[in-house]
Amino acid sequence: MRPNMGTLSSSDLLRFLRQEAPTKSTAVPAALQDGYLKAASVLTAIRDIDSLHPTLTQYAGPMIDAADVLGDRLVPASSRSFDGNVMLSSEARREGLSKLNGRQEILAALEANRTERKSELQIHFERYLLNEAEPLVHQTLPELEQTLQIALWADGLIEGLPRAEAVRQLIELKRLLGPFEALAGGDRFRGRKRELDILRSFVGVLPPESLLRRLGSKLQQWVLPAERTAMSVYGPGGVGKSALIAHFMLEHTHVREDMKIPFAYIDFDRPALDISDPLSLLVEALRQLALQFPGGRYENLHSFGQSQTRELDNTHGGDRFSAARALFADFLGTMQANLGPRPYLIVLDTFEEVQYRGETRASPLWQLLTEMLAIPARGGVGPRAGEQPVSGRDSTRTAGTGRA
Numbered sequence: 001m002r003p004n005m006g007t008l009s010s011s012d013l014l015r016f017l018r019q020e021a022p023t024k025s026t027a028v029p030a031a032l033q034d035g036y037l038k039a040a041s042v043l044t045a046i047r048d049i050d051s052l053h054p055t056l057t058q059y060a061g062p063m064i065d066a067a068d069v070l071g072d073r074l075v076p077a078s079s080r081s082f083d084g085n086v087m088l089s090s091e092a093r094r095e096g097l098s099k100l101n102g103r104q105e106i107l108a109a110l111e112a113n114r115t116e117r118k119s120e121l122q123i124h125f126e127r128y129l130l131n132e133a134e135p136l137v138h139q140t141l142p143e144l145e146q147t148l149q150i151a152l153w154a155d156g157l158i159e160g161l162p163r164a165e166a167v168r169q170l171i172e173l174k175r176l177l178g179p180f181e182a183l184a185g186g187d188r189f190r191g192r193k194r195e196l197d198i199l200r201s202f203v204g205v206l207p208p209e210s211l212l213r214r215l216g217s218k219l220q221q222w223v224l225p226a227e228r229t230a231m232s233v234y235g236p237g238g239v240g241k242s243a244l245i246a247h248f249m250l251e252h253t254h255v256r257e258d259m260k261i262p263f264a265y266i267d268f269d270r271p272a273l274d275i276s277d278p279l280s281l282l283v284e285a286l287r288q289l290a291l292q293f294p295g296g297r298y299e300n301l302h303s304f305g306q307s308q309t310r311e312l313d314n315t316h317g318g319d320r321f322s323a324a325r326a327l328f329a330d331f332l333g334t335m336q337a338n339l340g341p342r343p344y345l346i347v348l349d350t351f352e353e354v355q356y357r358g359e360t361r362a363s364p365l366w367q368l369l370t371e372m373l374a375i376p377a378r379g380g381v382g383p384r385a386g387e388q389p390v391s392g393r394d395s396t397r398t399a400g401t402g403r404a
Contacts, residue, residue, distance in 0.1 A: 028069050029061050034099050036069045041096025042109045042129060044122045045077035045084025053112040055105060083119035090153060097157045121146050128158050136162055141174045173291040177253060184247035192244055199248045202231050203343050205261060245347055262335060263345040264288050268354050275354050276361040278368045279309055279324040286331060296338040301330060321364055328372060
């Protein structure tokens with residue numbers, strides 16, 4: 001006699017199911033086994049395993065309980081977002097999905113188990129199963145996180161399902177832009193036209209709507225921008241400095257690829273960012289650039305910078321400034337080769353946090369930027385070649401730009 005399944009934890013339930021699973025000598029018809037696999041594979045998790053209905057076409061044999069058939073293919077549904085007690089293991093889910101024969105069989109499996117289809121993850125999963133999901137660029141951050149889970153389950157098995165790595169990159173980009181959207185996205189930002197025009201003139205860009213009218217379908221042809229020293233955006237707390245910079249940075253993130261301005265946003269509220277260590281700041285800038293422009297060799301440079309940082313941290317020796325100088329030269333050369341001579345914007349936010357601790361700690365970064373500004377513009381790309389200067393500094397909230 002089975003106990004009341006509702007009184008058992010997921011781990012207790014699985015222990016019981018495995019004790020009750022058929023022995024090797026008990027023959028489970030292949031059609032029935034496939035039917036339960038198909039049904040469970042379209043459900044993110046299952047609250048009542050005894051009520052699971054198999055997806056069957058022509059089967060007239062004896063019925064066996066789902067728990068007895070699936071046995072150790074079931075694992076605990078460990079995340080609350082799964083909204084169930086048990087679920088198929090990743091391997092079993094892939095097996096079940098691969099056996100589904102078209103949209104009608106998917107719909108039949110879903111309709112037969114309607115009571116298990118209530119979680120947000122389940123609803124999102126069904127959109128992909130039925131090829132009705134929104135494109136990634138239109139998905140919210142929670143939806144992208146759900147898409148990543150689905151991609152990990154069903155990579156290569158569902159038409160239109162993006163690769164997990166592409167989803168991860170977009171999630172990280174959304175997280176990078178999230179604070180800007182919260183401050184100045186949508187209708188949150190109004191006015192400040194004069195200040196925005198000052199920033200645009202300083203960086204050397206036009207408002208996106210002006211660019212679109214001018215360019216039509218043509219590619220943007222960037223002119224090598226003039227060198228710039230830093231610009232400081234200052235004012236009393238709460239006056240809207242961060243919102244102004246956030247809106248300016250967002251302007252060129254929702255446009256065509258050839259119109260986007262690469263940027264680095266360094267917020268000294270983050271304890272991990274140390275202005276006295278330019279190498280670590282460059283590694284963070286490369287991470288952000290790889291998110292904004294995937295596939296441009298920035299991922300390789302980012303990994304190289306990370307390995308250099310770890311090596312110098314472990315040995316407690318070596319010249320971190322020379323390592324930063326070499327990495328920055330490669331960084332800028334690679335960026336010019338991929339993006340052409342467009343501006344590169346560095347924003348140093350919450351600089352007062354640095355000033356409280358002693359602004360002299362920023363000297364290595366200023367020295368590095370000054371050296372890069374002194375490099376004459378020249379063409380060609382190769383090791384330490386094609387590098388172009390860039391600059392940026394913040395007094396309270398700061399935007400800086402240079403040639404890239």
